[in-house]
Amino acid sequence: MIKVAIVGSTGYTGAELVRLLSHHPEVEIVALTSQSYVDQAYEEVYPSLTGQVGLSCQAQDIEALMNEADVVFLALPHGLSVPWAQEAYRQGKKVIDLGADFRFREVQTYENWYKTKHEAPDLLSQAVYGLPELNRHKIRESVLVANPGCYPTASILGLAPLLQAKVINPKKIIIDAKSGVSGAGRSAKLGSLYGEVNENVKAYGVATHRHTPEIEQEIAALLGMEAEKVKLSFTPHLMPMTRGILSTIYGELLENLQISAVELRQIYKDFYDKEPFIHITEEDQWPQTKWCYGSNHVFIGLTVDPRTHRVIVTTAIDNLVKGAAGQAIQNMNILFDLPETKALERPGIWP
Amino acid sequence: MIKVAIVGSTGYTGAELVRLLSHHPEVEIVALTSQSYVDQAYEEVYPSLTGQVGLSCQAQDIEALMNEADVVFLALPHGLSVPWAQEAYRQGKKVIDLGADFRFREVQTYENWYKTKHEAPDLLSQAVYGLPELNRHKIRESVLVANPGCYPTASILGLAPLLQAKVINPKKIIIDAKSGVSGAGRSAKLGSLYGEVNENVKAYGVATHRHTPEIEQEIAALLGMEAEKVKLSFTPHLMPMTRGILSTIYGELLENLQISAVELRQIYKDFYDKEPFIHITEEDQWPQTKWCYGSNHVFIGLTVDPRTHRVIVTTAIDNLVKGAAGQAIQNMNILFDLPETKALERPGIWP
Amino acid sequence: MIKVAIVGSTGYTGAELVRLLSHHPEVEIVALTSQSYVDQAYEEVYPSLTGQVGLSCQAQDIEALMNEADVVFLALPHGLSVPWAQEAYRQGKKVIDLGADFRFREVQTYENWYKTKHEAPDLLSQAVYGLPELNRHKIRESVLVANPGCYPTASILGLAPLLQAKVINPKKIIIDAKSGVSGAGRSAKLGSLYGEVNENVKAYGVATHRHTPEIEQEIAALLGMEAEKVKLSFTPHLMPMTRGILSTIYGELLENLQISAVELRQIYKDFYDKEPFIHITEEDQWPQTKWCYGSNHVFIGLTVDPRTHRVIVTTAIDNLVKGAAGQAIQNMNILFDLPETKALERPGIWP
Amino acid sequence: MIKVAIVGSTGYTGAELVRLLSHHPEVEIVALTSQSYVDQAYEEVYPSLTGQVGLSCQAQDIEALMNEADVVFLALPHGLSVPWAQEAYRQGKKVIDLGADFRFREVQTYENWYKTKHEAPDLLSQAVYGLPELNRHKIRESVLVANPGCYPTASILGLAPLLQAKVINPKKIIIDAKSGVSGAGRSAKLGSLYGEVNENVKAYGVATHRHTPEIEQEIAALLGMEAEKVKLSFTPHLMPMTRGILSTIYGELLENLQISAVELRQIYKDFYDKEPFIHITEEDQWPQTKWCYGSNHVFIGLTVDPRTHRVIVTTAIDNLVKGAAGQAIQNMNILFDLPETKALERPGIWP
Structure with a gap:
């Protein structure tokens, strides 16, 4: 079982990761972090997920969480992913960042458009832009996947x-x-x-x-x-x-x-x-x-x-799926050499 | 594998049966009938289901379909289920009727409220009202399940x-x-x-x-x-x-x-x-x-x-799920001695 | 022309008062107050009302506003209407309160359900419950109208x-x-x-x-x-x-x-x-x-x-209309002896 | 009072004409035609307009209606406006056509895109494209206004x-x-x-x-x-x-x-x-x-x-307003030398 932590799990993208990963046969969700709902049962925050995940929200302890998990999904506002990526490198873990911090090859582009100084420009060259249909071979070899914007x-x-x-x-x-x-x-x-x-x-x-x-x-x-x-x-x-x-x-x-x-x-x-x-x-x-x-x-x-x-x-x-959480799971499947469709097979709901 | 036919498959309830059954590990959908879309690929009628089911819609041939299937789901306007139920009895197959024709114990109640003569009142006593939480023991023994209204x-x-x-x-x-x-x-x-x-x-x-x-x-x-x-x-x-x-x-x-x-x-x-x-x-x-x-x-x-x-x-x-297609599948799981939650585990989508 | 002030004008009820009163032939809106948008042009807050009202939002100066207006509409959270009503009495002006402060005959009922001490229980007996279809004769004689809840x-x-x-x-x-x-x-x-x-x-x-x-x-x-x-x-x-x-x-x-x-x-x-x-x-x-x-x-x-x-x-x-702003204007029409339908004649929008 | 007939009055555009014209101070609606609702009270078809217009729907009698009205609004599917326009010319009445039949200067363009033969190409040169902000001088002189598409x-x-x-x-x-x-x-x-x-x-x-x-x-x-x-x-x-x-x-x-x-x-x-x-x-x-x-x-x-x-x-x-009925009324105001904003002053509804 792949041990997964979701950081920033109580936003809509986080909830979508939980919805899909809780039915991934190779995944165990080991931690859900939140700023606003620490110690609250996750299913109280999202009653639609009642019975799907037994965890409560916890505060962000980067080192401990990285230690516990095989892969970390980051669903954070831009500018906050760097320390997680750094710790992942230190511990040899994998990171899938759903934010913008590692999407750009040129630090200047990021800084111009996001009006933020990048704290770890050296990591940019390590990151792979996680669009599987174009980059799956590179994704397979990477440890830091920058999940594309929607x-x-x-x-x-x-x-x-x-x-x-x-x-x-x-x-x-x-x-x-x-x-x-x-x-x-x-x-x-x-x-x-x-x-x-x-x-x-x-x-x-x-x-x-x-x-x-x-x-x-x-x-x-x-x-x-x-x-x-x-x-x-x-x-x-x-x-x-x-x-x-x-x-x-x-x-x-x-x-x-x-x-x-x-x-x-x-x-x-x-x-x-x-x-x-x-x-x-x-x-x-x-x-x-x-x-x-x-x-x-x-x-x-x-x-x-x-x-x-x-x-x-x-x-x-x-x-929220191919534009965020689903694609992140598709990337995880690639990183762990699983069929890309695992946990993502279900069609859209109509009507 | 349980061979399933869905009669009246191009309404919303039929589409919901296809959506859920196409991911049921013990089910093979063998036939989809329709009045309006005969010979049209099902996924043209519901593009959301592209790649989920390879069948085209076919006309209703009661005897042939009953022969091919182990269980038939009827998603028909009221008044049309009787011949299907009769043929199922003849062939010893199971029927799950999502319409109203077999929900009533008293034929008079049906005829008063539905303003229709019932063509097979003798079958009413054979039918079980398919609300698993109250009736699952009876459902298990039955061949004709009257799936409840929403x-x-x-x-x-x-x-x-x-x-x-x-x-x-x-x-x-x-x-x-x-x-x-x-x-x-x-x-x-x-x-x-x-x-x-x-x-x-x-x-x-x-x-x-x-x-x-x-x-x-x-x-x-x-x-x-x-x-x-x-x-x-x-x-x-x-x-x-x-x-x-x-x-x-x-x-x-x-x-x-x-x-x-x-x-x-x-x-x-x-x-x-x-x-x-x-x-x-x-x-x-x-x-x-x-x-x-x-x-x-x-x-x-x-x-x-x-x-x-x-x-x-x-x-x-x-x-459309617990109020129709999902409950019908829950009933099918009972009829075929499968875990009731099979193919129905997924939580609601939020937001 | 009746000079009207709207207190708490930037909520939805306030905006509805402005929308309707700006086409009332006998009304001149003389002041719009707001907590959040002081000094901002009203039509910046509600661009849908561009060209309808030339005023900017102003802070709440009870005495000055009461002096300027013939009638004041209060669209405030409960508990805040009392000083306005008191000043209106002092100056002999009319008040139409769209909040709950003056709707109850028994102060105890208000205090029990609203969990707030009422600051001027003596005024309750002066207020008229402003449902014109039942109370229009009393409304006509009153100076303090408690506009009903929706x-x-x-x-x-x-x-x-x-x-x-x-x-x-x-x-x-x-x-x-x-x-x-x-x-x-x-x-x-x-x-x-x-x-x-x-x-x-x-x-x-x-x-x-x-x-x-x-x-x-x-x-x-x-x-x-x-x-x-x-x-x-x-x-x-x-x-x-x-x-x-x-x-x-x-x-x-x-x-x-x-x-x-x-x-x-x-x-x-x-x-x-x-x-x-x-x-x-x-x-x-x-x-x-x-x-x-x-x-x-x-x-x-x-x-x-x-x-x-x-x-x-x-x-x-x-x-927002019969349940709030429209009914308040109907009450104003009664207070000032105008036809009740004035500025309220228009039918609903369909589709 | 301008006598107005609305042809094809039970579609959404027709209903919008009724909603706005029933509050036009210079207009009397004299006839409402319909194919589906002949002899039915208009307010049964659109209960939102209860009390706004006392008429029932009538069948289309071109000559009689043209005789009765000063101006006719045509809210018809394309291809059906020609006989109305011809009769209007004969009787010296004005027509505002909300369909496409008279919008094109070149009959060929119409026939190519609408796949319909035009029955009265000679009338095209008489029609004015009714976009007041660009064409109001021409509109004023015209008898046949082609109201623009939305x-x-x-x-x-x-x-x-x-x-x-x-x-x-x-x-x-x-x-x-x-x-x-x-x-x-x-x-x-x-x-x-x-x-x-x-x-x-x-x-x-x-x-x-x-x-x-x-x-x-x-x-x-x-x-x-x-x-x-x-x-x-x-x-x-x-x-x-x-x-x-x-x-x-x-x-x-x-x-x-x-x-x-x-x-x-x-x-x-x-x-x-x-x-x-x-x-x-x-x-x-x-x-x-x-x-x-x-x-x-x-x-x-x-x-x-x-x-x-x-x-x-x-x-x-x-x-439905500036893109159809409202603009048609703006054109009518121009044709009859009224202020363009008459009956159109009201702002949008928010929220």
């Missing part, structure tokens, strides 16, 4: 076949993304109140959202380019729903390139041929976020618009 | 300990129930449109809802009384949500009876002591339907109001 | 004809009420987050909600009984919606009384014959909260269930 | 200042739009069911939506170009909400052009300086659809992203 997961998966096939201009990409409000976490904020969110849609973080450089970095890596050579527009929108991200991607076909939707669909199908979680929809069938509700599955739809010489792709995920 | 499941589970303990007047019960719109099925009706349901609450079927006599019958049975001796008020309400039922139950304490909330809670805990799916909440903690979202779990909260000499109980379930 | 408004309006006609037992009333989350105000609370409220229903404050004694008091008054002689069960439920209350009322017909639904409906129609805001629905047509969305209208549906010898009534209102 | 209203209003100021490349425009489900009308369709829409987001009509050529035509007109010279990408998305459209617009700044967000905002403020319904938000404040809920107001937010050399604009409207 928007980048949807966006990069939608873009990768396009870029590898070199059909679009990588400098003309626009991503218009739509997310459920659970992405904002469980903290009590005015902007997350039901009365402010229901029957309402808005853009936010326009031209400034921190997931922008993360997407740019991975696209550049795919193309073998320097990160700063790619500049794309990324616009997130808040949806009146709890879960789900739909990423709508606009690409400009290379000049003079002729490609049909049928051909492009085949490129996507080939690219994701063996992937258990990725599904390419058929012509005129556009992904719906609810198809993924509660699951690690990803749906990608696409077309070519000859009128405008553009490609349009939409990717649907559950932001 | 409202009755929530209501009877909330009432049973009260009645067994004889603390309330069985003739003064009021049930005020709240259900998500998925209970109305997947048919395209004006009253189920998003624009008509969102930001809206209403009562419907007041004093006339067909689940009333079903609850009355089972309460009377619990008390060893004749069904017509119990008359309760049952008022369903439509909620602006997809899944979930909350049943709020009002009971009058017997005159001169003194009982505290603590004592009554203990009665409930004792009654449901060994039940894997039933959870009694603590004082001042009231069940929320979302705790059960997508799961077979049931939460029951209660208090005694000395001011009014009343007991108030609320029961939360997922109407 | 749940009591729906409940009392649904009960009044029943009680006056003496068809039910006043000691056996049950009220099961359903409210949108805006009733909890605009404060950032975990329980009001979209992720916690959507796709969810729960009871709360069972047998302890503070609106209980308010309803009991007014029912007793209608019957000419002492308040403590009436004890009813009132159970509020939180709905996954923003606005609206549906109050489902269960009454026991007096023993041996025979009355049909048709006769009872006529009693309601006669009782509310001249009322511009009250609408009695026809047989089998049950009120929907959304019919009132954003409006001061009230819909009441009812039936008699001869099987159980009970009456069932449902009342739908918009909790 | 998406085009939001999109063109967001683009017009950009185009007039010639800061972006008109051939590189992308519009990613998000709409509530009421845009699909009140017909009972699977895709509009609550269970299919709630907690769900999807794209639809990608690269093929019929509002695309409407936007292109008006943009070209603004620029004095031929319509076929403009080709833009327009992608609509279905939101889990009832009302509201948010249109997110991406424009490429002309090469070598330097412009700041402050400068661009000033261009927008100048362009819409005198407009009563258009509000330009301040820096970092992004429009929310709910600010417009139930109102004719429009909010436009924008920024310049120097990193990508792009302009990003979002426009929020209520699709």
Whole structure:
């Protein structure tokens, strides 16, 4: 049994880790930490998980927890993961960080966009960007996995076949993304109140959202380019729903390139041929976020618009599963040489 | 492997059976029938189930299907289950009927409330009312299980300990129930449109809802009384949500009876002591339907109001799981001598 | 022009007062107070009201504001209205209090249920309970109007004809009420987050909600009984919606009384014959909260269930309009001898 | 009093016309037609409008209705407006068509995108595209107003200042739009069911939506170009909400052009300086659809992203008001020389 500790377990991402890991046949959850609920039974904090996990929340004792666990999931606000990663290295344990601290190759990018000094830039080169569909070989060898952001997961998966096939201009990409409000976490904020969110849609973080450089970095890596050579527009929108991200991607076909939707669909199908979680929809069938509700599955739809010489792709995920906890478990499965789908087989809930 | 056929598989209840049974380790789904989608791949009808089941929908051939399957789940409008049950008897197969045709002991009750002549009243005495927490011994011996209605499941589970303990007047019960719109099925009706349901609450079927006599019958049975001796008020309400039922139950304490909330809670805990799916909440903690979202779990909260000499109980379930497909699978597990929780272990999804 | 000040103007009730009063032809809003947004333009706090009101929020200066205004609307947490009322008396101005401080005739009832000492019990006898349909003659003569709670408004309006006609037992009333989350105000609370409220229903404050004694008091008054002689069960439920209350009322017909639904409906129609805001629905047509969305209208549906010898009534209102701001304006119209419907004529928004 | 007939009055757009016109001080509604509800009282079809309009629905008798009314609002599926327009011409009455039949200058564009032969192409040149902020002088002189589509209203209003100021490349425009489900009308369709829409987001009509050529035509007109010279990408998305459209617009700044967000905002403020319904938000404040809920107001937010050399604009409207019925009334006010804001003054409802 793999001994797992979840640090920051009482946020929505933490709860999703508990929900899924409590049914992982190779996992034993040994510790759940929390700032706000120390000594409280976990199932009091999340009654939906009654009977699933017998633990109470505990305070964060880095050394002791690292000692007890084989792998630690960090579900912390950015800036707080460094000491955990350092201790993991010291003890030879594995860390899967669901925050942003180890996602960037260039410390400068992190510091510019997150307005925070990075406390351990030397660790950045050790970290692997944990998108299994693109990086599983590197993930397998790593000890520090930087689990991707929710928007980048949807966006990069939608873009990768396009870029590898070199059909679009990588400098003309626009991503218009739509997310459920659970992405904002469980903290009590005015902007997350039901009365402010229901029957309402808005853009936010326009031209400034921190997931922008993360997407740019991975696209550049795919193309073998320097990160700063790619500049794309990324616009997130808040949806009146709890879960789900739909990423709508606009690409400009290379000049003079002729490609049909049928051909492009085949490129996507080939690219994701063996992937258990990725599904390419058929012509005129556009992904719906609810198809993924509660699951690690990803749906990608696409077309070519000859009128405008553009490609349009939409990717649907559950932001808390493939966009966070599910992907982290997929990464854990890789780290421990288990089938990637373990504990993640279940489909979305509909209706 | 148990060979399973699902008849009427493209409604919401059918889809929920497929979602759950496709991960049941002892089950092989051998046939999915449909009226509207014959020859269409099931995963085209429910893309959320992509990769879960390889079958296409087929027309209803009663004899052939019964021959192929060990057990048949019927998810049909009322009035259509009889020929299936008859053929099952002929072939010695098992039937779990999710409709109302076999729920009543008295044919007259069925015919009065459903305004339909019953085509096989002789079968009624063979059928067992499939509420495992109360009837599992009878279910085990039966071949025809009448799976309870969604409202009755929530209501009877909330009432049973009260009645067994004889603390309330069985003739003064009021049930005020709240259900998500998925209970109305997947048919395209004006009253189920998003624009008509969102930001809206209403009562419907007041004093006339067909689940009333079903609850009355089972309460009377619990008390060893004749069904017509119990008359309760049952008022369903439509909620602006997809899944979930909350049943709020009002009971009058017997005159001169003194009982505290603590004592009554203990009665409930004792009654449901060994039940894997039933959870009694603590004082001042009231069940929320979302705790059960997508799961077979049931939460029951209660208090005694000395001011009014009343007991108030609320029961939360997922109407499509414990209120339909999940309970049907629980019944199948009993019929085939499997652990009742098989394929039903997963908790609700939160948020 | 009537000069109006709104105290506590940046909560949802305050915003609703501004929305409606800014289109009242006889009203000039002269001051908007706030604790959190002093000196901020009101339309920055509520961009939906851009261009409707030119004021900025100001701090609370009781004496100055009372001097400036003809009438003050108080939208404050309970316990804070007393000094405003006292100053109003001193200056001979009118006060409409949307909080609970002046709703009770017996100071003891207030203190028991609100767990607060009342600072000016002598004022209670001066206050009039501001339910125009029952009390408009008293309201006209008063200077201190205690605007009813949202749940009591729906409940009392649904009960009044029943009680006056003496068809039910006043000691056996049950009220099961359903409210949108805006009733909890605009404060950032975990329980009001979209992720916690959507796709969810729960009871709360069972047998302890503070609106209980308010309803009991007014029912007793209608019957000419002492308040403590009436004890009813009132159970509020939180709905996954923003606005609206549906109050489902269960009454026991007096023993041996025979009355049909048709006769009872006529009693309601006669009782509310001249009322511009009250609408009695026809047989089998049950009120929907959304019919009132954003409006001061009230819909009441009812039936008699001869099987159980009970009456069932449902009342739908918009909790922020007829349940708060709209009713307060209706009271103001009465105080200043204007048509009651002034600024309140608009129907609900559908869909 | 202006005598108004509403043809196709029982759809959502028709109901919105009734809601707003029943409070227009210069209007008398003389006829409401319907296909499905002939002879039924209008307030039975829409109980939210109880007491607002005394009429029953009637069948469509073109000649008689045209005779009775001064102006006819047509809320019909496309293809059905022609005989009404012809009869209006014959009788010298005015028509405001909320459908698509008269929106296009080139019959070929209509026939290509709507797959319908146009029955009266000669009338196209008589019709005026009814976007008051751009065309009010022409509207005033016209007899046949083609009321814009909902998406085009939001999109063109967001683009017009950009185009007039010639800061972006008109051939590189992308519009990613998000709409509530009421845009699909009140017909009972699977895709509009609550269970299919709630907690769900999807794209639809990608690269093929019929509002695309409407936007292109008006943009070209603004620029004095031929319509076929403009080709833009327009992608609509279905939101889990009832009302509201948010249109997110991406424009490429002309090469070598330097412009700041402050400068661009000033261009927008100048362009819409005198407009009563258009509000330009301040820096970092992004429009929310709910600010417009139930109102004719429009909010436009924008920024310049120097990193990508792009302009990003979002426009929020209520699709049933400014996107349909409200704008139609604004056009009527212009036709009859009334203040444009008459009956449209009310702000959005929040929360």
